[in-house]
Amino acid sequence: MDSIITQRSGARAYFDHGWLKTYHSFSFADYYDPENLHWGALRVFNDDVVEAGEGFGTHPHRDMEILTYVLDGELEHRDSMGNHGVVAPGGVQYLSAGTGITHSEFNHSKERPVHLVQMWVMPHAKNLAPRYGQVDYTRAERLNRWLPIATGQRGVDSQIAIWQDATCYVARVEGAPLSLSLAADRYGFLFVASGECEVAGESLKAGDSLRLQGPFEATIRSEGAELVFWDTPSMNQARPDR
Numbered sequence: 001m002d003s004i005i006t007q008r009s010g011a012r013a014y015f016d017h018g019w020l021k022t023y024h025s026f027s028f029a030d031y032y033d034p035e036n037l038h039w040g041a042l043r044v045f046n047d048d049v050v051e052a053g054e055g056f057g058t059h060p061h062r063d064m065e066i067l068t069y070v071l072d073g074e075l076e077h078r079d080s081m082g083n084h085g086v087v088a089p090g091g092v093q094y095l096s097a098g099t100g101i102t103h104s105e106f107n108h109s110k111e112r113p114v115h116l117v118q119m120w121v122m123p124h125a126k127n128l129a130p131r132y133g134q135v136d137y138t139r140a141e142r143l144n145r146w147l148p149i150a151t152g153q154r155g156v157d158s159q160i161a162i163w164q165d166a167t168c169y170v171a172r173v174e175g176a177p178l179s180l181s182l183a184a185d186r187y188g189f190l191f192v193a194s195g196e197c198e199v200a201g202e203s204l205k206a207g208d209s210l211r212l213q214g215p216f217e218a219t220i221r222s223e224g225a226e227l228v229f230w231d232t233p234s235m236n237q238a239r240p241d242r
Helices: none
Strands: 004-007 013-016 020-024 042-050 055-061 065-072 075-079 084-087 091-096 101-107 114-121 131-136 147-151 167-173 178-182 186-194 196-199 202-205 209-213 216-221 225-233
Touching: 004 202, 042 101, 042 186, 065 147, 065 167, 075 091, 075 131, 084 091, 084 131, 091 147, 114 225, 167 216, 178 186, 186 196, 196 225, 202 209
Parallel strands: none
Antiparallel strands: 004 209, 013 020, 020 042, 042 114, 055 101, 065 091, 065 114, 075 084, 075 101, 091 131, 147 167, 167 225, 178 216, 186 209, 186 225, 196 202, 196 216
């Protein structure tokens, strides 16, 4: 398999539900492709725009690590554990569904859309205790550097801990080169949330992504790109306990 696979924005599955415009990088809901189920432990990567005052009503999840990163607007969360919060741009919401949880996600604003990416990672085991977390980050914390917003990897520090040997990083690249590296036997997923950048000879625009296999080294150059990067184990290493 090639160490780099490019997925252009328009190659993603797209659905317009009126209140929700969503792109799926992997099989999800009504989109199913047996050749595109996951990349390493990363199972879902959805790029969503939710209209003002709209959202996802109360619904259940279990045995999945769910991370939501807000790009623009505000997202309001409620769940069956009594948690309630509003996530602003640059903020992260984490939900470990574990043995089971119900929650709702709504656009907090009645005037403008909210743009977010929601990402699901398979946990290292089933039937874990559910938990929730929310962290607000500043733009300066990710400017021309990789900010780990959630991790389960030994040796990586983040305010959010997940039940998998994986890390999600975000970065805002403005003029300064940014290094990207991936160790041997690791899987990487680089997503351009906004702007444009160049990496490993590829010119990428908003919605484009790279699927990587380590070892991998490259330099990212951009004058203003928002990036999301996952470093995960292979599926065999990540598979939940039966």
